[in-house]
Amino acid sequence: MKYILTFLIILTGGAVVLGQTGSLTGRVAAGGKPLESATVTVKEKNLGTITDEEGRFLLAEVPLGKQTIEVSLIGYGREIVTVEVKPGANVVNDIELKPIDHSLEEVVISGTMKEVSRLESPVPVEVFTARFFKSNPTPSVFDALQIVNGVRPQVNCNVCNTGDIHINGLEGPYTMILIDGMPIVSGLSTVYGLSGIPQALIERMEVVKGPASTLYGSEAVGGLINIITKTPLKAPRFSADAFATTWGEVSTDLAGKFTLGEKTRSLLGVNYFNYQNPLDKNHDNFTDLTLQNRISVFNKWDFQQRHGRALSVAGRYMYEDRWGGEMNWNRSYRGGDEVYGESIYTRRWETFGNYRLSSRFNFMFSANWHDQNSVYGSTPYLASQDIYFGQLTWSRQYRAHDLLAGLAYRYTYYDDNTPATWADGRNQASHTHLPGMFLQDEIRLSSRHTVMLGTRYDYNSVHGNIFSPRINYKWSSADRSTVFRLGGGNGFRVANVFTEDHAALTGAREVVFLEDLKPETSWNVNANLVKKYYLKRGTFLNLDATAFYTWFNNKIIPDYDTDPNKIIYANLDGYAVSKGISLNADAAFACGLKVLLGGTLMDVYNTEEGTKKRQMFAERFTATWSVGYTFSRQKITLDYTGNLYGPMRLPLLGDLDPRPEYSPVWSIQNIQVTKSFNDKWEIYGGVKNLLNQTPARHAPFLIARANDPFDKQVIFDGNGFPVPNESNPYGLTFDPSYVYASNQGIRGFLGVRFTVK
The missing domain is CATH 2.170.130.10 (TonB-dependent receptor, plug domain)
Incomplete structure (x- = not known):
């Protein structure tokens, strides 16, 4: 009996020992000064706390043994320490965080x-x-x-x-x-x-x-918008992200990396999107959202070579099949005039790379091919484009000068079945050569003052010489919390209407060119001020304000107003202006709340023969926001995002057109909840377009003459203008160009992410 009792005592005592925990106390500081509201967590355990006014923390019921403690605070670097937890109280040495921005x-x-x-x-x-x-x-x-x-x-x-x-x-x-x-x-x-x-x-x-x-x-x-892809070295070994919406959309992203030897790494990614659920919630017998089937494959290789040389090469292939139109459309109607549909087959490949020849020389290159087989009702648009680009740059620092020089060459081949490539009674593909050179000198006048001078010369094989200078100035305060920038420069653009303006392709209006289009030029000046604040309790605030002004010469503006059956293109006999101010406010709080607010006021117009006219599809003001809060213990993040847009002028088909000339103030708002289970799994879901904002709520109809998309019942006068009658009281023709936002209303979504680092 006594042996059984002894065994039970030993067993019970062991269970007590196994169930024991300890406590951790310590202090978090920066430069010897205590940090309040710093987050202290035990990794892989559901334990955490924040520091008090003296920077001290207490973690109770911490499992015994080696534990990893993570300390973080907005505006400071993250610190990770390992401690041995023993029964009772454990004192941790002071943990120092380094301030960063x-x-x-x-x-x-x-x-x-x-x-x-x-x-x-x-x-x-x-x-x-x-x-x-x-x-x-x-x-x-x-x-x-x-x-x-x-x-x-x-x-x-x-x-x-x-x-x-x-x-x-x-x-x-x-x-x-x-x-x-x-x-x-x-x-x-x-x-x-x-x-x-x-x-x-x-x-x-x-x-x-x-x-x-x-x-x-x-x-x-x-x-410009520069999309920077991950490098094979820094990318996770594998990641997957897939979500679906209540409208029937399915999107999947897969990515993984692998190595071949010690100096060759590769990154492979696949994107697939599918939507095959035609909906007509605005009851015009047209699909509210285009049906799509799209796949894209991306592959990137990094090769490390001797003497610091490095080669990075990437490629992407994309195929997309999309269509929208009358609800009873199918492929048997493609290109015909019985049931209206817009069907687009797109095939595209790209390759681009960067070869670091030495510490001073770098060669960048790219090539892409784009093939498009489209029909807009009974109007076909068949186009092919090849672009080849190469650029060699040389850089050197000499005293206060940081020099960059480059030679560039760009070749563009373009062919289609429109008047853009029709001349002398036959089709003639376009071949454009664009060699150029540029020089940039960034001059550091002092630790707080920098001036950058740049100039570029290009020779366009069609339009001749093009010269583009610019100048930029930067000043920063001694503590780097304030930065002021002032810049100005010239831009140019050679336009191709059929590759840029979808309205020119639909066949709903005749495309008219009044002249050979000249290159557009612009002069721009902008001033930018950045101010950063580090407030109490780890709060960080960043303000970024910009004023901008751009003046255009030879601007190409499509004229929808002169003739409702035509889009008339010509260089503006006057000038155009885009001016305004914008402000971004970015705040992060120690409690886990992050807020990003942005707003822009702008005036975009053109002046011709003394008459000022507001540009089509240009809003007066816009606002965006992204608000996120993380519940650290529950590993749940709540995100609220949205935008707000002011009225913009829209194309009407005449004085009798009952649709508003200006869009209303409208907003798209979204909410999302994300739950993290560990470093690998996340589940997220929410609602998009919470307010169910759609253009159809603010106009009697969006697509003009949706009931007669081929204008078979429209009566025209001797000048080609539609005549109002009982079946067409507003004197309209079919036209889908009255649009400023997606017709997609409120919808839910649910997704999952999986990552192996």
Whole structure:
């Protein structure tokens, strides 16, 4: 009996020992000063607390043995320590955090074509990380930009839902899209190429507002968006992100990396999006959202070589099949005049790379091919475009000068079945050669003053010589909490209407050219002020204000007003202006709350023969926000994102058109909840377009003559103008160009992420 009792005592005592815990006490400081509201957690355990006014913390019931303690505070670096927890009280040595400013130390390349910290860049560059876009998951880069201040995804067609990106009110062709610094998405692909970039491979996006033609040449007139992809070295071993919506959309991103030997690494990503659920909630017998089936494959290779040389090569292939139109449309009606539909088959490949020849020489290259087979009702649009680009740069630091020089060459082949390539009674494909050179000198006058001078010369084989200078100045305070930038420069753009303006393709209006279109030129000046505040209890506030003014000469503006059956293109006999102010406010609190607010006021207009006219599809004001709060113990994050847009002028078909000339003030708002289970799994879900905002709520109809898309019942007079009658009281013709936002209303979504680091 006594042996049994002894065994039970030993067993019970062992259980007590196994169930014992200890407590941890300590102090968190920076430079010897206590830090209040610092977060202290035991990794992999559901234990955490925050420090008091003296920087002290207490963690109770900590399991015995070695534990990893993580300490963090907004505005300071994260610190991780390992401690041995024993029964009773355990005192941890003081934990020192180092103050940092991530936004200042972020490395950017878009403003100067060299890797520099955001603080040191004379050109203001806005940076958006992959985490920022995860607060509002979308199936494409195009949709993701809806929460970036001053940047608006513009839907250009009520039927096929293609779009482009507006920066500060300027149309999509004025925005250059780069991937890893290479001009990949341009020309024909501006309309369709923003879809299919696997977001799992995106490291960050850099946005430069205002002309950047000095470094990047044509099309960088309104600004540029540089999509920086992850490197095989830093990317996770495998990641998957998939979500679906209650409308029936399914989006999947897969990415993984592998190595071949010690010096060769590769990154592979796949994006797949599918939507095959035709809906007509505005009851016009047309699909509210274009049906799509899209796949994109991305592959990137990094090769390390001797003497510090490095080669990075990437490629992407995309195929997309999309259609929109009358609800009873199917492929048997493609190209006919019985049932209206817009069907687009797109095939595209890209390759681009960067070869670091030495510490001073660098060679960048890209090539892309784009094939498009489209029909808009009974109007076919068949087009093919090839673009080849190479650029050799040389850089050197000499005393206070940081020099960058480059030679560039760009060849563009374009062919289609429109008047754009028709001359002398036959089809003639376009061949454009664009050699150029540029020089940039960044002069550090002192530790607080920097001036950058740049100039570029290009020779366009069609339009001749093009010269683009610019100047930038930067001043920063001694503690680097205040930065002021002033810049000015010239931009240019050679337009191709059929590759840039979807309205020219639909066949709903006749396209008329009054003259041979000349290159557009612009002069821009902008002033930027950044002020950072480190407040009490770990609160961080960043204010970023910009005033901008851009003046255009030879601007090409489509004329929808003169004749409702035509789109008339000509160079503006006058000038156009885009001016305004914008403000971003970024705040982070120790409690886990993060707030990003942005607003822009702008006036975009053109003046001809003394008459000022507001530009079509340009809003007066815009606002964006992203608010996130993390419940650290529960590992739950709540995100609330949205935008607000002011009225914009829309194309009407005549004085009798009953639709409002201006869009209303409208807002798209979204909410999302994310639950993290560990370092590998996340589940997220929420609601998009909480207010159920759609254009159909503010107009009697969106698509003019949706009941007669081929104008078979329209009566025209001798001048080709429609005649009002009983069946057509407003004297309209079929036209889907009255559009300013997606017809997609409120919807729920649910997704999952899996990551192996």
